[in-house]
Amino acid sequence: MKxxxxxNRHLALxxxxxxxxxxxxxxxxxxxxxxADFALLYIMLALGLNIxxxxxxxxxxxxxxxxxxxxxxxxxxxSPQFGLHWPMWVTLPLGALIACIFGVLLGAPTLxxxxxxxxxxxxxxxxIIRIFLNNxxxxxxxxxxxxxxxxxxxxxxxxxxxxESHQWLGVRVDDVHLHYYLFLAFTLLVIFVSRRLEDSxxxxxxxxIREDEVAASAMGINTRNIKLLAFAMGATFGGxxxxxxxxxxxxxxxxxxxLMESIMILCMVVLGGMGNxxxxxxxxxxxxxxxELFRNAAGPxxxxxxxxxxxxxxxxxxxMFGLALILVMLWRPAGLWPSTQRRRELNAEEGA
Amino acid sequence: xxxxxxxxxxxxxxGSVYALVALGYTMVYGILGLINFAHGExxxxxxxxxxxxxxxxxxxxxxxxLAVLMSLLVAMAVCMALGYSIERVAYxxxxxxxxxxxxxTAIGVSIVLQNxxxxxxxxxxxxxxxxxxxxxxxxxxxxxxDVQIGIVVVALIIMAGLLWLVHHSxxxxxxxxxxxxxxxxxxxxxxxxxxxxxxxxxxxxxxxIAGFMVSVNYGIVHYYMGFMLGLKAFTAAVxxxxxxxxxxxxxxxxxxxxxxxxxGYIGDLTGxxxxxxxxxxxxxxxxxxxxIFRPSGLLGEKLAERA
Numbered sequence: 001m002k003x004x005x006x007x008n009r010h011l012a013l014x015x016x017x018x019x020x021x022x023x024x025x026x027x028x029x030x031x032x033x034x035x036a037d038f039a040l041l042y043i044m045l046a047l048g049l050n051i052x053x054x055x056x057x058x059x060x061x062x063x064x065x066x067x068x069x070x071x072x073x074x075x076x077x078x079s080p081q082f083g084l085h086w087p088m089w090v091t092l093p094l095g096a097l098i099a100c101i102f103g104v105l106l107g108a109p110t111l112x113x114x115x116x117x118x119x120x121x122x123x124x125x126x127x128i129i130r131i132f133l134n135n136x137x138x139x140x141x142x143x144x145x146x147x148x149x150x151x152x153x154x155x156x157x158x159x160x161x162x163x164e165s166h167q168w169l170g171v172r173v174d175d176v177h178l179h180y181y182l183f184l185a186f187t188l189l190v191i192f193v194s195r196r197l198e199d200s201x202x203x204x205x206x207x208x209i210r211e212d213e214v215a216a217s218a219m220g221i222n223t224r225n226i227k228l229l230a231f232a233m234g235a236t237f238g239g240x241x242x243x244x245x246x247x248x249x250x251x252x253x254x255x256x257x258x259l260m261e262s263i264m265i266l267c268m269v270v271l272g273g274m275g276n277x278x279x280x281x282x283x284x285x286x287x288x289x290x291x292e293l294f295r296n297a298a299g300p301x302x303x304x305x306x307x308x309x310x311x312x313x314x315x316x317x318x319x320m321f322g323l324a325l326i327l328v329m330l331w332r333p334a335g336l337w338p339s340t341q342r343r344r345e346l347n348a349e350e351g352a
Numbered sequence: 353x354x355x356x357x358x359x360x361x362x363x364x365x366x367g368s369v370y371a372l373v374a375l376g377y378t379m380v381y382g383i384l385g386l387i388n389f390a391h392g393e394x395x396x397x398x399x400x401x402x403x404x405x406x407x408x409x410x411x412x413x414x415x416x417x418l419a420v421l422m423s424l425l426v427a428m429a430v431c432m433a434l435g436y437s438i439e440r441v442a443y444x445x446x447x448x449x450x451x452x453x454x455x456x457t458a459i460g461v462s463i464v465l466q467n468x469x470x471x472x473x474x475x476x477x478x479x480x481x482x483x484x485x486x487x488x489x490x491x492x493x494x495x496x497x498d499v500q501i502g503i504v505v506v507a508l509i510i511m512a513g514l515l516w517l518v519h520h521s522x523x524x525x526x527x528x529x530x531x532x533x534x535x536x537x538x539x540x541x542x543x544x545x546x547x548x549x550x551x552x553x554x555x556x557x558x559x560x561i562a563g564f565m566v567s568v569n570y571g572i573v574h575y576y577m578g579f580m581l582g583l584k585a586f587t588a589a590v591x592x593x594x595x596x597x598x599x600x601x602x603x604x605x606x607x608x609x610x611x612x613x614x615x616g617y618i619g620d621l622t623g624x625x626x627x628x629x630x631x632x633x634x635x636x637x638x639x640x641x642x643x644i645f646r647p648s649g650l651l652g653e654k655l656a657e658r659a
Contacts, residue, residue, distance in 0.1 A: 053452075059452070109640070109644045110640075110643075110644070112644070112647045113643055113647050116381070116387055116590070116594065117590060117594075117643055117647060117648070117649075119387070120586065120587060120590045120639070120643075121639070121640050121643055123583070124587065124636030124637075124639055124640055125636070125640070127632060127633075127636055128633050128636050128637070131629075131630065131632055131633050132633070134629075135629050135630060259583070263459055266452075266455075266456075267456055267459065270452045270453065270455070270456050271456060274450070274452065311471050312470070312471060315467040315470045315471050316467075316471070318463055318466075318467045319463070319464055319467040319468065319471070321463060322459075322460045322461070322462070322463030322464035322467065323460065323464055324460075325456055325457065325459060325460030325463070326441070326442055326457045326460035326461060326464070329446065329453050329454075329456045329457045329460070330442075330445050330446065330457065333446055333449030333450060333453040334449070334450055334453070
């Protein structure tokens with residue numbers, strides 16, 4: 001933490017974050033608090049991917065697989081599927097650990113590959129996981145196939161469940177609000193870890209590998225271990241948010257873990273500003289909120305302008321989303337909020 | 353043994369289509385070092401346009417042969433225009449931007465094209481049949497029809513033509529020069545922008561043909577058909593060694609064969625534990641295995657370290 005910053009700024013930010021769900025609820029309604037919860041989950045995912053892509057420069061197109069591993073670990077150990085109801089403080093870390101192991105399993109054989117070869121292998125890995133989840137219902141039913149697993153236990157610590165409303169001092173706090181605070185706590189933890197990593201020996205080693213692998217290894221960096229560490233760290237974050245997702249939704253199915261999801265998370269990282277935590281957070285918020293905004297706007301705007309719904313609002317929404325991606329990237333190629341280091345590099349290139 | 357031969361034929365047909373699409377990926381990659389994520393959608397648009405034109409011409413009582421040829425030509429022209437515009441709008445302004453920026457615009461273009469197609473043609477599957485009698489022949493216990501023979505023959509002719517174009521024509525020489533070293537090529541008087549535009553148009557024309565082929569082979573078109581096809585074709589290009597034309601051809605045909613043989617035999621291999629719906633898993637496993645032992649693909653040159 002930078003101490004020279006005024007402490008009251010942090011206090012103000014904390015206060016805003018604390019009352020935010022109530023403001024959102026009052027202004028836009030309950031549904032948007034739920035969207036805020038999802039935004040936090042995606043921010044966690046984006047920050048995890050940011051370690052792999054943003055810091056270490058390894059293009060991973062199958063990142064959602066780790067999210068899936070975390071989610072399915074939580075779901076299988078806390079649902080009627082096997083009749084197991086393990087507590088969250090066991091399943092969440094276990095999901096993170098298994099995701100981490102998968103990260104190393106994927107990383108180990110692919111370390112030799114670089115750039116776009118790595119991208120296609122990670123993409124294939126993501127698809128393999130999804131196809132297995134989709135088909136492991138026969139001959140032995142493990143994942144329940146395309147139907148997915150439902151009736152997953154709510155997130156619960158001790159006797160306190162995040163899945164139901166609570167009454168404190170006359171104020172009713174709903175489950176979406178409770179999840180907001182839980183996810184906020186995890187997001188802040190992930191941000192804290194990312195922050196600390198960024199300026200650490202490991203973080204600098206990642207950046208060195210991203211910039212020039214040969215030079216990095218000549219400087220005595222064990223490139224193999226450091227790259228594996230990036231994969232493992234990113235996967236761990238993915239696994240944690242996967243577990244939270246399963247507990248929040250109460251339902252998981254392979255559909256939630258398609259390639260498009262991996263691509264969306266990558267878009268959050270790149271659009272926001274690769275390698276910069278603030279940028280990634282911004283990217284996560286925007287890419288969750290924008291499609292929802294378009295969803296609410298696509299129908300009514302047509303009604304107002306043309307008097308009837310001419311174009312299917314769902315495809316119009318995605319069309320606008322695609323256009324937004326193109327325009328933002330053309331307007332700010334380094335992302336909306338690039339890291340200072342990248343900005344310097346870009347300026348240097350322009351000057352040369 | 354009959355199944356084996358049948359799967360080989362199916363694999364060759366599918367592989368020819370993969371190869372044509374993979375060529376589009378590999379040419380762009382060779383010159384720009386860019387994964388053109390929107391290429392699969394260009395294939396889909398080609399198929400859709402071909403179907404629309406074919407139906408219109410047949411309704412206007414054109415002769416079947418003329419209608420098919422015209423629809424193919426129109427689809428190629430539309431796709432070339434599309435490929436040209438994609439490059440101009442989404443890639444050219446970002447040529448000196450960070451490496452991942454054009455990847456995101458490519459994804460944006462892909463989303464836009466997919467949803468445009470969905471608005472125009474709807475979510476449903478459309479039947480796509482040729483106005484000819486598609487006779488089946490029995491060869492050594494396996495069945496092969498005229499369309500399949502046509503696909504393989506046409507694909508072979510096109511690939512031979514492309515190799516000739518790239519290695520013996522003036523335009524091909526310019527393409528190879530830009531791929532080798534863009535700044536040196538500029539010094540030699542090569543107009544890089546034109547070469548890149550040409551490459552995109554060439555790849556898109558191949559995509560239109562591939563879209564036509566895959567549609568008549570399966571008999572259906574759908575707004576979502578380009579995504580998985582594009583993914584497989586890109587996989588094929590990487591398998592063969594991306595940036596290498598012969599590699600894309602080999603990779604495409606190999607991937608087609610691996611997939612169909614995998615789908616045919618995976619059940620026997622695993623004692624019935626894994627069924628044919630694991631065919632995609634099989635393809636990706638082979639890809640990963642190949643890349644572990646040959647990190648730059650089957651025919652890829654050993655690349656020097658490039659950031």
